[in-house]
Amino acid sequence: RKITALAIIGLLVLFMFGTNLTERQAFKNISSTFTEVYNDRLVVEGYIFRISENLFRIQKLVDHCDSNYDYSRVVDEIAAHEQSILEIVNNFEKTNLTTSEEQYLKDFRSIIENDLQIKNYSLLYSDSSGVNLSQVQLYDKKISKAQEDLDNLSKIQMEEGEKLINKANIIINRTQIWSQFEVALLIILSLTLYLLLFRNKMILNN
Template identity: 25%
Template sequence: MKWKNILNKQQSAGLAMVSVFIMVLVISIMNKRHVLDLEYSLTTIYDDRLMAENHIFNLSKKIYQKKILLNVDEDRLMMSRIHINDSINLLIADYEETKLTMDEAFQLKKLKSSLGKAELFENQFVYSSSAEHRNLLNPELRAQYEIILEDLEGLAILQLHEGQKLIDQSHRIAASSNVTTRLEVGLLIILGLMTHIIFAARPPAPKYSYFDNLN
């Protein structure tokens, strides 16, 4: 009867041990998922936020370059505008390769429209044969550059907002991973204790004497 009770306890402990093992396995899978999510979040921060912010910064530099040349040396601006515009188009193409939210796509469309208007003003400025006409276009073109810089500032603000959301998400993933890791360690300790209890509670082996063999 005593052995039967011991065996029943061992069976219960064995079932509990299997349950704990399954829980450890599930938590291990969750931790792996957390690592993948965190890796994706960090990759997105770099590829779609930091790189995009770098594109915005370089676009701003190109527009400031045009703005300074317009104020200082109009002829030099007209000679270098094609090269500058090609660089701007490449930066826009690189920016479009990043992951855009709906707000960013709308703001980018607005920026491209503003850039197109500036290029039209530049073409009129270049091919105008009248100095008076060029003098009239100068403030229009300068105002258009200001609009472009405002559009770029709007994109930069959106980048900061989306980047902060990704950072917050990364913090939540890291916090969840810490909780599940501690739970996993606790369950492994419980699993070890159960293993010890099961082996400690094994029924003692029957003892045989020399006289039992004679019988």
Template identity: 30%
Template sequence: MKWTYSIEQKIKAALSLGIVFVLVMATNLIDRNHFSELQESFSSVYKDRLLVENYIFKLSGFIHQKHMLLHTSAANKMSSKDQQKINQAIDTLLIDYEKTKYTAKETRLFDEFKTELLDVRELEERFQTDSTSTELRSEIEKKHLQLIALLEGLSNIQMEEGGKLINQSIGVINTSHSISRIEIIILICIGLFAQALVLASKSLKPKKPQNFNLN
């Protein structure tokens, strides 16, 4: 019967609209999640990688200052005032560094760096009272080189982890684009289906009867 067919068509149309509604809601939630992931990723690149790279650069500069101070004309005196100023600046950077997120490898290198730094400070204090000791000077120089090597290792980690975060962001963007394409395809299919329903309903309408009484 025509009326049952009409009800069936209306149910199909309602289901189509329901699918569109669910699809729009689902993609909206997915897009929000992707946006949050991108925000977190970019924030981590800045806070945990770019800023840390800047801390490492400054720490490297202070270690070089220590090294130069050891070989200046006043090296025999090893000014405690200069050493204190450099150590305070290093401590400030270390506090900032500790507020960031580490990888397991980064934690190991950073802990090793802090341990070596304490050893260097003890040697420098001894050198202030025994500035003629070439053996002590040589030991301090070796420690300085170890500290620089550890900082280089930490710097390499920032590059590696920064690259991973960027690749992760690109992956999220590509996934979002793919979902958008699928959404467009589904909407086109539903639109064609709805159009077919409209055309089918028009074909069911009775044609206007002709008036045979006209001359």
């Protein structure tokens, strides 16, 4: 009986050690998941907001091209906003991207680098002919397409964030189950020790 009881105790201890390791790994996974939520989703949402802000300023400069601005200064301002956008995109590309994010970001970068580069302000406005409406509308169309890419990227952040939170909830639920199992093992271990020690004493006393 002693050997059997000791074997049971040994098995229970091993089970408890195993559940403890499982819980530790679960907490590491939870920590990793929430780190991913912050670094790859919340921070990225901040990137998207800053990009949108710069894109809005570009559109404002383009749409108000008949204002009394120094032409060269406007071109420089637009170029500065585009440079700011590309710097943020560079940081964006270093995060953990999904396949869809890579595609939208690639398309967005192409629009900024190839379609919105204004080399000469006279393409938009000149004193002799006024606003080049067709060119302004073309830029507006490209800006709208870039904003559409940003909107899609923002939706992905929400979707991926929800997936990560659901993943964390699953891990937490599993950890709770393992904790309950561990409590049950402790109860069984206590009963086994009680029977092993006190029952033998009772038998010897009798």
